[in-house]
Amino acid sequence: MATTGALNQDALTPPSRGESFVRRFRADEELAYLVTLTAAAAVFLITALVWYELFAQSSLSRHKFGWGFLFTSTWDPIAGTFGALPFIYGTVVTSALALLIAVPQGLGAAIFLAEMAPPRISNALTFLIELLAAVPSVIYGLLGIFILVPILQKSVVPALKAVLGELPIFQGAFYGVSTFSAGIVLSVMILPFIVSVSREVLLSVPRDQREASLALGASQWQTTWRVVVPNASSGIMGSIFLALARALGETMAVTMVIGNTPQIKASLLAPGYSIAAVIANEFTEATGDLYLSALIELGLVLFGVTFVLNGLARILILTTSRGGAHS
């Protein structure tokens, strides 16, 4: 209660100071306002600065290659020819694979945690899943190289080839590092985001919706699937976008298992490359302004795409959760 003492003193500052007290009071108030406003505005400034720097620093490459940068696939630093297609392809394929695995599993887990499990168990499990989100990406990479890749090589891929070997996506030799491995590591990494955001969104669906459905004789699952999930669908979509943005921008884990070979192969078992991975690997070794500028343009592409995806995701989540403004 020491604070109240201090307050009293201030509040009861002698009226003899009159005029100057009021002025000082206002000046402090203004100052506090301005300082916090500046800090809040800094967020804007930083975002603008990121856009500006990426744009300005990539001008050399943008002017030389134009839009063709995105659609050509020759990446030859020595000849000074840069096309981003193999990296864009690798990024899209690994992220798509990750979503394919993580969305059903994540949604299933979110439904279980929000609708099926008793609150106590749900809270404990959610706690563990949020810890999963805290695991650094370089650790996922470490496990990817030394644990996942050998397992894939020994049992998973031979089994897949035996069953689905005819498909073009499972053709060719498998050396461990590949688009396939990267997609699987990514799927584990984005899971916790899908689970925790979807769970929140499901929980924010009003209780009476559930009760009305149950009262009509629907089972718990029917209520969940036909009433709660449709109600939360745009928020769930938002969580998927959020996860997709994560997957596209993920660097370390992908760099460690994708194989770092700029090529476009139909087979998932072939090594590939991703935008973030090529930046991580070549940025410090980039000799010459054009090379560096091309890498920064890749950064611009990545930033632009994730910016738009995140923007959409946030809007979708806001429209679902009622406590919108403060969620």
Added chain:
Amino acid sequence: MRTSDWGKDLVNQIMIGITGLCTLLTVGTLIFILGYLVYHGSAALSWSFFTQLPAPVGETGGGMANAIVGSGKVLLLATLIGIPIGFLGGVYLSEYGGKTFSFVVRYMTDLLNGVPSIVIGIVVYALVVHPMGHFSTFAGGVALGVMMIPISVRSTEEFLHAVPQSLREAALALGAPKWKAIVSVVIPAAMRGIISGTMLDLARVAGETAPLLFTALSNQFWSPGWNQPTATLPVMIFTYAIAPYDDWHRQAWAAGFVLLALVLSINIIARLALSRGTYVPKS
């Protein structure tokens, strides 16, 4: 009971089973990750890991003392840069902000939070490393500091927002000016939450590797001061894991174990502290 009810109940049971399995798989992943790191990491960990410099290629032994200190310095700098801005921004949003501008700032903060960390690395390279002419601890701190801002803004705002309005009114009724009420009543009431939020923020950037690759770079030796490239734990894990030497792989496991233990214990402590606080927003 009609026959359709039988089907209905069966489907219900099956779906509980399937969704439960999804949850189990997800949680199981965490157990696997912990298990492998404890298994491989503790076997590779030794006292010299904490006290010695990395051994030259071909020699066994050595440690990562310089990377541990380097990570500490980079994180200290990041906290000094990121937390004040984030904290004050959060105070603005919760206490002063109007409707439209606050909404836009909040939105931007979330977008900034979603920027791939490697992009932050590029920008800090262009703004700090390039003008200075060399990689440095300082540049690494700036990169991680920028990454800390969005989470700090949002968590500060959330915890301040959870302070009951009546507390503010009581302070104002005593005649305190608004800023005084915020500083001596509202912020102290939310302090536990804000500190926990800061810890979670720190734990998140502690494992960041990508933005350090071309800001702090790395270093086989000690990095005195703030102006030289420095080794950090995450970057060392990366370099050692992709290198072709078995001994380096062992060191990478040891470093991974130390990093994960650090990050998860901060997380657990902060989250437990939060769940016992008085003013906890459901997050």
